[in-house]
Every structure is written in C-alpha cells, then in structure tokens.
Amino acid sequence: MKEVKIESTLFVYESIDELSKEIQSLMNDAIQAREKAYAPYSKFHVGTALLLDNGEIITGSNQENASYPSGLCAERTAIYYAGAKYPKAKVVTMAITAASQNQKTTSPIPPCGACRQAIAEYEVKQETAIEIYFMGETGRVAKSDSLANLLPFVFDKSAL
Structure with a gap:
C-alpha cells in the first residue's frame, strides 16, 4: 500500500473589494446574473460570469424546473x-456568486460536483487552467487557479 497525499491551494480574500x-x-x-436566476423551488440563486x-463576457444563472x-x-x-x-475561445476566468432566500450566505460557495466536471471538460479541452x-x-471570496484544486481526480477523455 502507498499513501497518496493531495493538496489544494486556494486564496481567500476578505471581500470583493480586495479583488x-x-x-x-x-x-x-455574476451578481447581476444571479438576480436573473429562476429558483422557485430551492430559493438558492446562483450567477456566473466568464471572461x-x-x-467576451458570458453570464449564466441557475434555471430550475419542477422536474428537478x-x-x-x-x-x-x-x-x-x-x-x-x-x-x-478559451475560458480564462470564472466568477460565481450564490445567495439563498432562506439565509444570508457569507462563506464562499464552490461549484457543485456536476459543474466541476463540466468545468474540468473545458480545462482539458482548452489545455489551459x-x-x-x-x-x-x-x-469572503475564494480563488482557485485551476479546477484541479477543486476536483483533483478529474474524469476526462483519457479514461475512455
């Protein structure tokens, strides 16, 4: 048996003002995109902006459906x-913000697992973090230099 240690490095800013x-x-x-979210079920609004x-700047917000x-x-x-x-085009930077109608969200909220996999696909495709x-x-705002910090064992085309 061999022990494998995985380390991730994130940078944490106290507020958006430090960026x-x-x-x-x-x-x-991303905040403006979050305001356009359609989240009547979870009441959890997320916005994303890509550079x-x-x-070009591309934005997106979560869009829910009664069929979850x-x-x-x-x-x-x-x-x-x-x-x-x-x-x-390559995605250079992604900004994500999330807010709940049920409680104030003050901690950095990372992408879910499905989104991490989708972002990983684009990092692999474009060969750039x-x-x-x-x-x-x-x-606080957290920054990762690559999706690899958030999903260290990426599943990609090399496994197929």
Whole structure:
C-alpha cells in the first residue's frame, strides 16, 4: 500500500473589494446574473460570469424546473453557452456568486460536483487552467487557479 497525499491551494480574500478592478467587474456581472436566476423551488440563486480570451463576457444563472433533474446550474449554463457561441475561445476566468432566500450566505460557495466536471471538460479541452473565484452573497471570496484544486481526480477523455 502507498499513501497518496493531495493538496489544494486556494486564496481567500476578505471581500470583493480586495479583488482587482477587472475581477470585481466580473464578479459584479455574476451578481447581476444571479438576480436573473429562476429558483422557485430551492430559493438558492446562483450567477456566473466568464471572461473569455477573446474579451467576451458570458453570464449564466441557475434555471430550475419542477422536474428537478431538468434544471441547470449557473456555471453549466454559462460554460455551455460560451462553448456553443464561441467554440474556439478559451475560458480564462470564472466568477460565481450564490445567495439563498432562506439565509444570508457569507462563506464562499464552490461549484457543485456536476459543474466541476463540466468545468474540468473545458480545462482539458482548452489545455489551459481556468481561474475560478467564488463567493456567497457577501463576505469572503475564494480563488482557485485551476479546477484541479477543486476536483483533483478529474474524469476526462483519457479514461475512455
């Protein structure tokens, strides 16, 4: 038997005000997207903004459905739209924010597992890491230099 140790590095900012102006702007785009979420069942609103290498900003919000598996998270809404509209562009940075109507979210809220897998697909496809910033409604903001920090054992095309 061999022990394998996995380490992840995240950077945590006390607030959005500590981010660069460019990332603050991207996070504000994500906040605006969050306000457009359709979440009548979970009451959990998520917004995402992507910066592409062609300078385009793509946003997405979660869209729920009474048939729960038919809804789509904000991260996948944005990244799939980016892939459909700009198939050759690379995702450089992703900003995510989440707010609950049931309680104040002040801790960074990372992407769910399904979204991590979708983001991983784009990192593998574009052969470039995606910077990911995530926060709650207010408070601290976490930054990962790559999805690999959030999903260290990625399932990708090499397994197929």
